[in-house]
Amino acid sequence: MSQHANQAAWLQARSHPLTVAAAPLTPPGPGELLIRNRAIALNPFDGIVQTLGGLVTPWVRYPAILGSDVAGEVVSVGPSVTRFQPGDRVLGLARGIDKLANRAAEGAFQNYVILRQEATTRMPDTMTFEQAAVLPLAVATAASGLFLDDQLGLQQPSAERVAPTGKTVLVWGGSTSVGSAAIQLAACAGYEVVTTASPRNFEYVRQLGASLAFDYNDVEVVAKLVSVLADREMAGALAIAANSGAQCIDVMSRCRGRRIVAMASSPLPIDDAPLTGQFLWKLTHLPRLAAGFAGLALRARLKGVATRPIWGTDLLKGPLGRAIFQDFLGPALAQGRVVPAPAPLVAGHALQDIPEALALLRRGVSASKVVVSI
Ligand SMILES: NC(=O)c1ccc[n+]([C@@H]2O[C@H](COP(=O)([O-])OP(=O)(O)OC[C@H]3O[C@@H](n4cnc5c(N)ncnc54)[C@H](OP(=O)(O)O)[C@@H]3O)[C@@H](O)[C@H]2O)c1
Incomplete structure (x- = not known):
């Protein structure tokens, strides 16, 4: 060497x-x-x-x-x-x-x-x-949120075709990197995926395996999601993108099935903090962030929805990491089941x-x- x-x-x-x-x-x-x-x-x-x-x-x-x-x-x-x-x-x-x-x-x-x-x-x-x-990180984060027992706890994906579970997962933020992985993993596990994205990315998320896409900027997006999901059996929701947790809680509180939201993002964006002179940023952002987390917890409690924060590497603490990176991903990529x-x-x-x-x-x-x- x-x-x-x-x-x-x-x-x-x-x-x-x-x-x-x-x-x-x-x-x-x-x-x-x-x-x-x-x-x-x-x-x-x-x-x-x-x-x-x-x-x-x-x-x-x-x-x-x-x-x-x-x-x-x-x-x-x-x-x-x-x-x-x-x-x-x-x-x-x-x-x-x-x-x-x-x-x-x-x-x-x-x-x-x-x-x-x-x-x-x-x-x-x-x-x-x-x-x-x-x-790697997108797959790890999506898999942790979808499949760990203390998150959505869904049936794990297979590189072979699996029978449909008859259940639906909401992936909020389907055109994000994490969402792109989540749509594909959930579809490979036999779930119908309904997602949100900008309209310019509707065809993109459908190509990945989503059955329906909704514009997250539409002020009526929650009502529109509820109206199509009302007759589905929900397996849970994955909230990706800042502040998507609140909207996912609102949707899931009005659906049948498992009322649980796994959240990848904080209630406010935190990727805009400056490298130097952070005092002012922290002074203005940290209280709002704390209030955002408290508000989410209260909203979830009042609406009867369970929430879970995702940590993207958690799958590596147990057998899920090997199941995804060792057993699933290689064959799924080779067969084009995951792109x-x-x-x-x-x-x-x-x-x-x-x-x-x-x-x-x-x-x-x-x-x-x-x-x-x-
Ligand atoms: N918890 C963890 O361990 C973990 C790990 C990785 C990432 N994350 C978090 O997951 C989030 C996504 O990360 P990423 O790298 O996948 O992001 P990314 O690909 O950089 O996100 C860009 C995408 O965000 C979408 N977007 C922006 N605002 C949205 C909203 N309100 N609702 C739905 N979609 C929205 C945009 O969609 P359109 O272009 O279609 O508008 C765009 O395609 C970030 O908050 C990141 O910090 C968490």
């Missing part, structure tokens, strides 16, 4: 800019793979940890390496790794700032990254690294391009995923 030199986009301390500098090349331990990273996808969470890490991820050890979404080639494998060998093309969920890993060697924003085999999937030969990189969506929007070709790519993501994307090739 000595011929490889590693570089990373480091976060030296909380609320600092990212700086590209040399990084150690860590040999893979038991159950781990060393990956030559070829494409990194960016997530709103990356910017949130950079700016508000003290609040949202207080456990992170600095200097840290952010980033969750990786696609690349296996360089070497650690002891007990049997499913992969050097040269394999893989996608995987990097866990550098995840509480259970919390190790710079596992952060995505570097040329050589350590992945754990239970969060890694071989990608089809026909798929580009940029396409594959859009999947890499949304489309990658390549915003750079070097680690140095990550800050500008994060700024692009922060300005907002529609049914696309910001990716940096390296």
Whole structure:
């Protein structure tokens, strides 16, 4: 391995800019793979940890390496790794700032990254690294919300065709990265999916497997959803996008079946916090955020709806992680039952391009995923 030199986009301390500098090349331990990273996808969470890490991820050890979404080639494998060998093309969920890993060697924003085999999937030969990189965190978050017993607890997906369950899932935010994964996973588990998106993305979400799409900007969207869902047996709702929890609670309170909402997002956007001079932002936003959470809890209680916050890596704490990344995703991608969506929007070709790519993501994307090739 000595011929490889590693570089990373480091976060030296909380609320600092990212700086590209040399990084150690860590040999893979038991159950781990060393990956030559070829494409990194960016997530709103990356910017949130950079700016508000003290609040949202207080456990992170600095200097840290952010980033969750990786696609690349296996360089070497650690002891007990049997499913992969050097040269394999893989996608995987990097866990550098995840509480259970919390190790710079596992952060995505570097040329050589350590992945754990239970969060890694071989990608089809026909798929580009940029396409594959859009999947890991979105799939993990959607799967955690849909299938964990303490979330919606749905029947798990299969790469083979499954009999319809006769039940419906509401995925609010179907054109988000998480929503794109959720529609496909829920459909592969035998559920009808009804979703929301902007009208320009209706055809996109239908192609992914949603049966119906509604415009979340329509002031009557809740009433319209209730009118079509009233005769369905609901299995639950996945609320993706800031403040979608309240609308999902309102819909589910008026439906038959399981009145439960798994929530991926906070009641207000928190991805707009500045890197420096955060005092004013915190002064104005934190009380509103606290009031937003309290309001959601009260609304859910009054309307008889259970709510669950989603943490995207929770599936890796138990057997669901292997069921998704090991057993399901590879065959489902190979058979085209799951497609890499949304489309990658390549915003750079070097680690140095990550800050500008994060700024692009922060300005907002529609049914696309910001990716940096390296
Ligand atoms: N809890 C976790 O572990 C976890 C993990 C990953 C992500 N998340 C959260 O999940 C959310 C989505 O993340 P992402 O990376 O998937 O987002 P993204 O792809 O960057 O989101 C962009 C999409 O958001 C849609 N959108 C914006 N406002 C909406 C609304 N009010 N209702 C429905 N859709 C809306 C837009 O749809 P149109 O273009 O169709 O208008 C656009 O396609 C974020 O809040 C993120 O922080 C949480």
